[in-house]
Amino acid sequence: MKTINVMIAGIGGQGLVMTTEFICQAAFLEGYDIKSNDVIGLAQRGGRVWGSVRIGEKIQSPNIPEGEGDLLLGIEPMEALRWQESMKSEAKMVLNRHLVYPTNVQQEQEAYPQDEIQHMLESFDSLELDALMEARKCGNEKAANTLMVGCVSHFLPISEESWMEAIRRTYPEKVREVNEKAWKKGRDLAKEAEFI
Amino acid sequence: MDKRNQQIMTGNQAVARGFYEAGGLVAASYPGSPTVEILESAQQYPEVDAQFSTNEKVALETAIGASFAGVRALASMKHVGVNIAADPLMTFTQTPVRGGFVLVSGDDPGMHSSQNEQDNRNLAKFANMAVLVPGDSQEAKDYTKTALEISEKYAMPVMLQITSRICHSRCLVETSEREEAIQDEFPRNVPSYAMIPPNTFDKQYAMKERLEKLSSHNDAIRMNALKEEDGADTLIVTTGLTYYNFKEVEEKIKPVSILKLGMVYPLPEQWLKGLADKYKNVLVIEEMTPFIENELKLMGITCKGKEYFSFTGELQSEDILEGLREAGLTKEEFAVRSSDDKTEKHVTPRPPLFCPGCPHRPVFDILKKSKVMVNNDIGCYSMGLFPPFEAAHSLISMGATLGISTGMLKANRKAGRNTPLVSVIGDGTFFHSGMPGMVNLINTLHPEDNLTILLLDNGTTAMTGGQKNASTGKRLSEEEKHVDIPQLVKAMGIEDVQVLDQFRYKETSEVVKKAIKTPGLSVLVMSRPCALHFKIKEPVFQVDPDVCIACRTCIRTNCPPLRMKEYEGQEKLKSSIDPSMCVGCSICAQVCPVDAIKRPEGGKRNEND
Numbered sequence: 001m002k003t004i005n006v007m008i009a010g011i012g013g014q015g016l017v018m019t020t021e022f023i024c025q026a027a028f029l030e031g032y033d034i035k036s037n038d039v040i041g042l043a044q045r046g047g048r049v050w051g052s053v054r055i056g057e058k059i060q061s062p063n064i065p066e067g068e069g070d071l072l073l074g075i076e077p078m079e080a081l082r083w084q085e086s087m088k089s090e091a092k093m094v095l096n097r098h099l100v101y102p103t104n105v106q107q108e109q110e111a112y113p114q115d116e117i118q119h120m121l122e123s124f125d126s127l128e129l130d131a132l133m134e135a136r137k138c139g140n141e142k143a144a145n146t147l148m149v150g151c152v153s154h155f156l157p158i159s160e161e162s163w164m165e166a167i168r169r170t171y172p173e174k175v176r177e178v179n180e181k182a183w184k185k186g187r188d189l190a191k192e193a194e195f196i
Numbered sequence: 197m198d199k200r201n202q203q204i205m206t207g208n209q210a211v212a213r214g215f216y217e218a219g220g221l222v223a224a225s226y227p228g229s230p231t232v233e234i235l236e237s238a239q240q241y242p243e244v245d246a247q248f249s250t251n252e253k254v255a256l257e258t259a260i261g262a263s264f265a266g267v268r269a270l271a272s273m274k275h276v277g278v279n280i281a282a283d284p285l286m287t288f289t290q291t292p293v294r295g296g297f298v299l300v301s302g303d304d305p306g307m308h309s310s311q312n313e314q315d316n317r318n319l320a321k322f323a324n325m326a327v328l329v330p331g332d333s334q335e336a337k338d339y340t341k342t343a344l345e346i347s348e349k350y351a352m353p354v355m356l357q358i359t360s361r362i363c364h365s366r367c368l369v370e371t372s373e374r375e376e377a378i379q380d381e382f383p384r385n386v387p388s389y390a391m392i393p394p395n396t397f398d399k400q401y402a403m404k405e406r407l408e409k410l411s412s413h414n415d416a417i418r419m420n421a422l423k424e425e426d427g428a429d430t431l432i433v434t435t436g437l438t439y440y441n442f443k444e445v446e447e448k449i450k451p452v453s454i455l456k457l458g459m460v461y462p463l464p465e466q467w468l469k470g471l472a473d474k475y476k477n478v479l480v481i482e483e484m485t486p487f488i489e490n491e492l493k494l495m496g497i498t499c500k501g502k503e504y505f506s507f508t509g510e511l512q513s514e515d516i517l518e519g520l521r522e523a524g525l526t527k528e529e530f531a532v533r534s535s536d537d538k539t540e541k542h543v544t545p546r547p548p549l550f551c552p553g554c555p556h557r558p559v560f561d562i563l564k565k566s567k568v569m570v571n572n573d574i575g576c577y578s579m580g581l582f583p584p585f586e587a588a589h590s591l592i593s594m595g596a597t598l599g600i601s602t603g604m605l606k607a608n609r610k611a612g613r614n615t616p617l618v619s620v621i622g623d624g625t626f627f628h629s630g631m632p633g634m635v636n637l638i639n640t641l642h643p644e645d646n647l648t649i650l651l652l653d654n655g656t657t658a659m660t661g662g663q664k665n666a667s668t669g670k671r672l673s674e675e676e677k678h679v680d681i682p683q684l685v686k687a688m689g690i691e692d693v694q695v696l697d698q699f700r701y702k703e704t705s706e707v708v709k710k711a712i713k714t715p716g717l718s719v720l721v722m723s724r725p726c727a728l729h730f731k732i733k734e735p736v737f738q739v740d741p742d743v744c745i746a747c748r749t750c751i752r753t754n755c756p757p758l759r760m761k762e763y764e765g766q767e768k769l770k771s772s773i774d775p776s777m778c779v780g781c782s783i784c785a786q787v788c789p790v791d792a793i794k795r796p797e798g799g800k801r802n803e804n805d
């Protein structure tokens with residue numbers, strides 16, 4: 001199997017570290033080698049955060065080589081935009097429509113890059129959704145990332161069983177059920193949108 | 197693959213696991229990125245006593261005491277923490293180490309979360325210690341165990357140099373059972389453990405001898421991985437994650453032999469010389485300083501390294517390939533850089549910012565408006581340096597602000613100036629290393645010197661993840677032990693100590709401005725707790741666009757839910773608050789000149805956490 005490279009991009013406080021761990025667990029349970037990385041930078045207070053997961057037979061470096069990304073989870077759209085250059089042209093991406101304005105945009109010094117994001121969505125095989133709202137419908141908006149993982153799960157050679165076991169291993173008891181629901185919801189939404 | 201004993205672990209978790217398996221009993225640390233989670237993970241093993249200390253020096257001393265007492269000990273800290281711990285370290289290293297002693301230094305090439313980029317392999321050499329460098333979580337676990345064994349066998353402290361990437365990256369780790377390793381009680385051997393002259397004289401020889409012994413022993417070789425390629429005329433020497441990044445591009449380069457060093461100091465001189473003799477070229481690939489390169493050169497081995505690879509930042513696969521290309525080692529088809537050299541598109545930066553309800557927000561809003569000169573310190577409040585506040589003018593290292601202000605006041609006095617100064621320092625930093633600077637103020641200042649100290653007592657060490665500090669207790673319950681900061685400062689002989697609630701914006705602003713105007717020393721303790729770790733759950737605020745005059749005073753407080761937006765029927769953009777993020781601290785409402793921000797009737801609290 002060729003190594004699959006997953007990028008996750010968002011901001012501090014969005015639970016990215018748990019999400020990279022979750023994907024690692026599922027791939028591991030399926031029998032793959034994994035390496036992952038989380039880059040949190042100067043504390044996590046609303047600054048940019050990104051993670052990478054590499055899944056394959058034997059992984060050397062946890063870092064995804066430039067231009068080698070296969071899947072991109074944009075927990076925040078502008079943060080996804082930063083990684084556009086790191087993705088293969090045939091990469092798939094899922095974007096959460098929930099925008100969070102960085103200081104420069106709040107202070108009206110720069111515009112939020114709406115057009116560039118739109119352009120990116122059009123140039124890649126992509127799915128855009130309001131993951132927060134969808135997750136809220138499942139019971140807790142904190143399961144938004146898991147829902148987005150459900151969306152891209154079609155492109156990962158990992159069985160539903162492994163995903164469910166990975167949820168049990170990654171998330172505390174009280175949020176397991178909502179994460180299971182959210183993952184399935186994401187998987188279904190992607191299918192409905194013919195994003196598979 | 198047998199998966200029963202495999203677990204996914206970060207480098208930090210793996211270090212804690214290695215310590216546990218090796219029978220480690222006492223782990224001490226001071227929080228700092230990238231190593232915070234080592235201690236937090238060690239706390240999950242009931243066999244291990246794992247606690248954060250007030251600073252790195254105390255953490256190191258705690259580990260020294262445990263090692264003296266014959267148990268395996270670990271001290272973990274951020275790279276700059278080793279500077280704080282350097283005093284006991286430089287003398288402890290002279291003693292014959294008993295219980296295995298590993299110092300984990302979290303280095304940060306590329307400065308993801310640090311105020312400098314120091315390569316602590318140099319400090320370890322200075323302290324006559326061995327240095328092991330893991331390249332992934334499995335090695336982080338294994339090397340922690342090896343470090344403890346080597347420490348006991350050669351009676352020396354050992355450094356594990358681990359970088360941010362390794363700390364936070366995950367891979368599969370093979371685990372094993374714990375083995376106990378307790379030795380006899382402390383022997384009361386004064387010549388060996390009481391370091392005053394003449395006891396120290398022969399220790400200089402002992403330190404030299406133990407390093408020589410280790411470098412000539414198989415222990416210095418067995419951690420290395422050597423892959424020799426038939427007919428290759430180049431030997432690549434590398435270590436840690438750089439090795440794995442190199443492996444990513446290996447297929448693009450001409451056949452070379454490769455040596456991955458597990459221990460980078462001391463190096464096995466005879467063995468290396470014999471190996472290097474077989475090659476025309478030796479090329480060292482390592483992050484930060486040319487440490488290995490210099491060691492090889494000292495042995496008389498001709499080699500290159502920093503000529504091709506940056507002395508700062510991380511070395512990613514792409515950087516390694518680029519260096520190898522310059523060194524003429526890439527295969528023909530990769531010898532020229534691919535033409536599509538991408539021009540990185542600009543995407544607005546996203547620096548971190550104060551949380552909704554952060555107690556530091558009103559403080560920097562007030563400082564900004566007062567235009568005073570501010571020496572800042574290290575903590576979440578460092579962000580007061582960033583736009584839109586830009587309300588502080590210097591920042592060096594933890595606890596430095598008080599000494600720096602003292603020096604500035606002296607200089608200004610001698611130079612005939614009397615600029616008022618403000619020092620900002622948090623509770624965690626005050627306990628860590630700010631207190632000596634405060635004590636130093638009595639008998640130092642002249643009556644005309646004007647210093648205002650803002651002590652931000654937010655009840656936690658927030659920036660590193662909200663660890664408890666000596667001030668936390670009073671926020672938890674009446675009975676909880678804690679240090680009362682205002683009392684402490686008064687006990688230091690400072691008379692003007694006032695406690696303020698900075699969510700009473702106007703009152704706080706008046707007191708601060710008065711202190712800035714008045715010569716002498718004032719200490720103003722800001723008493724509101726960190727909003728992330730002591731949640732505020734007050735009804736949310738809302739902007740009335742009909743009242744709002746679009747002055748943007750609220751926007752300049754940089755609270756995340758605030759932004760200017762279009763309203764139907766309004767010509768101009770007006771302020772707005774995202775109700776899903778507001779915690780109801782009221783600061784924006786208090787700075788609004790026209791009272792446009794209010795709690796709507798029956799306004800609800802935000803139940804998110």
Ligand SMILES: Cc1ncc(C[n+]2csc(CCOP(=O)(O)OP(=O)(O)O)c2C)c(N)n1
Pocket residue numbers: 226227228229274276277280574575576577594621622623624625626652654656657658659660726
């Ligand atoms: C010598 C050293 N050790 C550790 C750190 C990591 N560090 C950064 S900020 C901080 C603590 C700040 O605590 P406090 O002063 O209470 O400020 P807060 O973040 O709570 O606002 C620490 C420990 C450091 N920068 N330097």
Ligand code: SF4
Pocket residue numbers: 045549550551553554555556576654658659726727728729
């Ligand atoms: S973590 Fe606490 S102190 Fe730090 S920015 Fe958030 S609220 Fe402020």
Ligand code: SF4
Pocket residue numbers: 552553736737753755756757758773777778779780781782783784785
């Ligand atoms: S009340 Fe204003 S300043 Fe406080 S959290 Fe809400 S928006 Fe931010």
Ligand code: SF4
Pocket residue numbers: 739743744745746747748749750751770771787788789790791792793
């Ligand atoms: S401070 Fe008041 S008037 Fe000024 S923009 Fe904000 S809400 Fe409007």
